[in-house]
Amino acid sequence: xxxxxxxxxxxxxxxxxxxxxxxxxxxxxxxxxxxxxxxxxxxxxxxxxxxxxxxxxxxxxxxxxxxxxxxxxxxxxxxxxxxxxxxxxxxxxxxxxxxxxxxxxxxxxxxx
Amino acid sequence: xxxxxxxxxxxxxxxxxxxxxxxxxxxxxxxxxxxxxxxxxxxxxxxxxxxxxxxxxxxxxxxxxxxxxxxxxxxxxxxxxxxxxxxxxxxxxxxxxxxxxxxxxxxxxxxxxxxx
Numbered sequence: 001x002x003x004x005x006x007x008x009x010x011x012x013x014x015x016x017x018x019x020x021x022x023x024x025x026x027x028x029x030x031x032x033x034x035x036x037x038x039x040x041x042x043x044x045x046x047x048x049x050x051x052x053x054x055x056x057x058x059x060x061x062x063x064x065x066x067x068x069x070x071x072x073x074x075x076x077x078x079x080x081x082x083x084x085x086x087x088x089x090x091x092x093x094x095x096x097x098x099x100x101x102x103x104x105x106x107x108x109x110x111x112x
Numbered sequence: 113x114x115x116x117x118x119x120x121x122x123x124x125x126x127x128x129x130x131x132x133x134x135x136x137x138x139x140x141x142x143x144x145x146x147x148x149x150x151x152x153x154x155x156x157x158x159x160x161x162x163x164x165x166x167x168x169x170x171x172x173x174x175x176x177x178x179x180x181x182x183x184x185x186x187x188x189x190x191x192x193x194x195x196x197x198x199x200x201x202x203x204x205x206x207x208x209x210x211x212x213x214x215x216x217x218x219x220x221x222x223x224x225x226x227x228x
């Protein structure tokens with residue numbers, strides 16, 4: 001498996017609280033992505049990064065922000081968690097844009 | 113934006129038989145089509161991919177075919193085994209689109225069940 005670590009692996013949080021998920025890679029890949037996976041929807045892109053401090057929105061970015069201050073770390077923040085953000089979140093990395101993305105193990109987030 | 117449709121949502125086959133999963137895409141500019149396998153509790157794993165300059169690609173028991181005119185691509189698994197049971201996702205993206213990466217657009221997945 002590619003060197004991708006997501007933390008935490010599981011989290012339960014209350015509505016209205018901020019939450020930060022971390023993705024750490026040891027592959028020195030330029031591109032990093034955050035996806036969410038929901039039943040009946042497959043995987044949908046939240047945000048992506050094409051370099052340090054270079055990020056952009058994906059298909060379902062409302063309510064989420066990201067930061068990438070180092071090549072190896074990509075953080076996803078839920079500014080004020082809602083029940084609709086209960087999901088499994090996956091980080092992915094790739095060397096070239098839009099190709100051969102390798103996924104982490106996922107973070108299961110429950111907002112109560 | 114791109115839209116990827118995947119069928120069927122569930123596929124049950126006898127061990128040893130072949131399985132075929134089909135996807136269609138909407139954006140004619142898409143030119144990269146990977147397939148991912150996801151086992152329970154794990155992240156998706158890339159199993160094979162194809163670029164639009166080829167029509168078919170094989171890797172042992174797995175093959176992918178692409179019809180650019182019809183905008184559809186398929187995953188073929190021959191001689192299925194119990195360990196092939198998983199959820200399979202197709203995806204599409206545009207290589208060399210410039211202006212930064214914008215990720216993959218995924219189908220909704222196919223749950224493949226291999227019956228012993």
